[in-house]
Structure formats: C-alpha cells, structure tokens
Amino acid sequence: MSNIFDLVIPALILGVSVFALYKKVDVYTAITDGAAKGLRVVIKIFPALVGLLTAVYMFQASGAMDALSDFFAPALETIGIPKELASLIFIRPISGSGALAVGSEIITEYGVDSLIGVTAAVMLGSTETTFYTVAVYFGAVGIRKTRWAIPAALCADFVGFFVAALTVRLLFFS
Amino acid sequence: MAMAWIWTGMVAVSVIFGLINGTIGAVGTAALEGASAAVQLCISMGGVICLWTGVMEVMERGGLSEKLSRLLRPVLSRLFPNSAGNEEAMEAVSSNVSANLLGLGNAATPMGIRAAAAMRTGTEANNDLCTLVVMNTASIQLIPATVAGVRAAAGAANPFDILPAVWITSIASVTAGLLAAKLFSRIWKRS
Numbered sequence: 001m002s003n004i005f006d007l008v009i010p011a012l013i014l015g016v017s018v019f020a021l022y023k024k025v026d027v028y029t030a031i032t033d034g035a036a037k038g039l040r041v042v043i044k045i046f047p048a049l050v051g052l053l054t055a056v057y058m059f060q061a062s063g064a065m066d067a068l069s070d071f072f073a074p075a076l077e078t079i080g081i082p083k084e085l086a087s088l089i090f091i092r093p094i095s096g097s098g099a100l101a102v103g104s105e106i107i108t109e110y111g112v113d114s115l116i117g118v119t120a121a122v123m124l125g126s127t128e129t130t131f132y133t134v135a136v137y138f139g140a141v142g143i144r145k146t147r148w149a150i151p152a153a154l155c156a157d158f159v160g161f162f163v164a165a166l167t168v169r170l171l172f173f174s
Numbered sequence: 175m176a177m178a179w180i181w182t183g184m185v186a187v188s189v190i191f192g193l194i195n196g197t198i199g200a201v202g203t204a205a206l207e208g209a210s211a212a213v214q215l216c217i218s219m220g221g222v223i224c225l226w227t228g229v230m231e232v233m234e235r236g237g238l239s240e241k242l243s244r245l246l247r248p249v250l251s252r253l254f255p256n257s258a259g260n261e262e263a264m265e266a267v268s269s270n271v272s273a274n275l276l277g278l279g280n281a282a283t284p285m286g287i288r289a290a291a292a293m294r295t296g297t298e299a300n301n302d303l304c305t306l307v308v309m310n311t312a313s314i315q316l317i318p319a320t321v322a323g324v325r326a327a328a329g330a331a332n333p334f335d336i337l338p339a340v341w342i343t344s345i346a347s348v349t350a351g352l353l354a355a356k357l358f359s360r361i362w363k364r365s
Contacts, residue, residue, distance in 0.1 A: 005337050005338050008317075009334050016236065016238065020232045023237060025232065030232040031229070031232060032228065034228035038223045038226065041223060041227065053208040055188070059184050061188070061200040062190075062200070103324065105211075107328045108211070108328055118339070122340050125340040126343035127312070133307065137290050141291050143297060143303065147299050147304055147358075148304060151354070152304065153308050153311035156347045156350050157347065158350075159347050160343055164339065
C-alpha cells in the first residue's frame with residue numbers, strides 16, 4: 001500500500017533533523033543520546049515481557065485463550081471485533097506490558113499483516129493502560145473520590161477498540 | 175499486587191485447561207518458548223524504539239515540543255474551563271499534551287501530575303481533574319513507536335502503514351472520552 005502516509009516517517013526524520021540543525025542543535029549527539037534512553041526503556045520492559053510472554057504462551061497453548069475468545073465471540077462479533085482479540089481487550093486497560101505480550105503473541109500467531117494482526121496493532125497503538133494511569137495521577141495528588149473518571153476513561157477505551165476494528169476493515173481489507 | 179493475581183491466574187488456568195484438554199505437554203513447551211520469544215521481541219523491536227527516542231530527543235532539543243505546547247494552549251483552555259485562568263495548571267497541561275503527542279512518555283507523566291496538583295481542590299476529583307485523567311488514559315501519540323517495533327519484529331512489510339488507522343482510532347477514542355467526561359460532569363453531581 002503506497003500512499004501519502006509512506007512519507008510521514010522519512011519526512012518527519014528529515015524535517016526534525018534539518019530544523020534542529022538550523023537551531024544549532026548537535027543533531028547526531030541528540031540521536032545517539034536519545035537512542036541510549038530508548039535502550040533503557042527496552043531493558044526496563046524486558047523482565048516484564050519474559051514473565052508475561054511465558055504466561056501468555058502457556059495460556060494460548062492450553063486452549064484457554066481460544067475458550068475465552070469463543071465465550072465472548074457472540075458479543076464481540078456483533079460489533080465487528082474479531083473474537084481472537086478478546087484477551088487483548090481484557091488486559092489492555094490493566095497492564096501495558098501485559099497488553100504488549102498478548103498483542104505480540106496474537107500478531108505472531110495470526111500474521112502481522114492479517115486483519116487480526118493489524119487490528120491488534122492499531123488497538124495497542126491507540127489506547128492506554130487506563131487503570132494504571134488513573135492510579136498514578138490520582139495517587140500522586142491524593143484524590144480519594146475519583147467520581148466519573150474511570151467510567152469516562154473506559155468509554156474512551158471501548159470506542160477505541162470498536163473504531164480500531166472498523167477502520168482496519170475499511171482501510172486495509174475492503 | 176494486581177499483576178501477581180493475573181499472572182498466577184493465567185498460569186493456573188493454563189495448567190487446568192492443559193490437563194482437561196490433554197495439552198499439558200504443549201503448555202510446558204510453550205512456557206519455554208514464551209521466555210525466548212521475549213528475548214527475540216526485545217532485540218528486534220529495540221532498534222525501532224531506540225531510533226524513535228533518538229528522533230524525539232532531537233525534537234526536544236530543537237524546541238519543537240515547546241512550540242507545540244504553545245500552539246495547543248488556546249484549545250486546551252476551552253477543555254479546562256475552571257483552570258483556564260490558572261497559569262501554572264495551563265502551562266503544565268499543554269506540556270503534558272504535547273509530550274503525549276510526541277510520545278515522550280517520560281516527560282508527559284511528571285507534567286501531567288504537576289497539572290493535576292495545580293487543579294486539585296480537595297480529596298474529591300473536580301471536573302477539570304477528571305478531564306485531565308481521561309485525556310491521559312486515551313492514547314494520543316502521533317507515532318506509536320513501540321507497536322511499530324513489534325510489527326517490525328514480526329516481519330511486517332511496512333511497520334508504520336497502520337498510522338492512518340491509529341490516528342483515526344485515537345481521535346475517536348479521545349473524543350468519546352471527552353464527550354463522556356462532559357456528559358458525566360453534568361449528570362454526576364457533586365455529593
């Protein structure tokens with residue numbers, strides 16, 4: 001699929017570098033310093049991924065993941081979400097690295113460029129770890145009554161899952 | 175502790191299903207496969223993540239995230255009507271949103287917490303505070319580098335071709351969150 005969006009990444013890298021050079025920033029040192037920060041991110045999520053991918057692979061191999069998908073299949077397929085994404089939808093608001101583990105397992109299992117694989121990637125990229133974020137923010141400033149923050153955030157997640165399945169179907173598989 | 179329950183629960187359910195379905199042998203093999211898959215995933219997605227944090231660093235040092243944050247400010251004042259006059263809160267919110275858009279997760283959270291502290295009026299969350307949290311629970315990242323890394327690791331033809339779908343979905347999800355926030359703030363009266 002070749003279109004205007006193919007330009008985004010190369011143009012962004014070029015534009016940012018030229019602009020920063022114009023601002024007299026040592027672009028190359030910034031790139032390598034940033035990459036070093038990225039490496040720390042990777043090292044930080046690595047232990048979590050070992051733990052979670054182990055559990056996710058076991059869950060998948062035992063047949064439990066299929067059972068979960070089948071159980072929620074009627075509800076999910078009515079609104080156009082592939083049933084194979086049930087486990088991803090459950091873990092997404094709870095754990096970021098858990099969602100990364102489940103998502104990457106789904107992508108490997110069903111194919112990275114398949115409808116299920118692409119939908120999983122879009123869901124991962126356009127939603128956040130809701131409960132974690134709520135806990136961090138309200139915890140940091142000492143809020144005890146969270147009122148409607150969680151229901152509203154879950155509305156956003158639900159719409160995200162639904163729209164992800166819809167746009168992937170329309171943009172890439174129609 | 176939540177993760178301890180989830181992890182143990184997944185393992186327990188896997189073993190029970192393995193025994194019932196007769197797939198327990200595969201479950202044992204899968205445990206080892208999962209652990210090595212984690213190494214492979216980290217190595218293959220590491221490149222994309224490092225490249226992207228590098229580009230982000232250039233953006234930050236070039237002053238682009240500051241520019242973006244000044245651009246966002248008028249729009250954000252309308253989303254946070256009660257804090258619009260609060261200089262400290264508005265500055266922190268715009269930095270928080272611009273860092274989120276650019277994927278600077280490490281910068282976004284402290285800024286967001288600073289905004290939350292400036293908006294706080296007691297131990298009960300007020301409308302602006304709820305809106306801030308809802309906005310942060312909906313991802314508004316322009317370039318989802320981690321996901322692109324996962325896709326690159328799995329051998330995608332073009333790891334970034336999901337961008338338009340991610341943008342449409344993010345906009346829909348943030349809009350839904352903000353609309354829900356506005357709606358709930360009307361019906362959910364302070365007790």
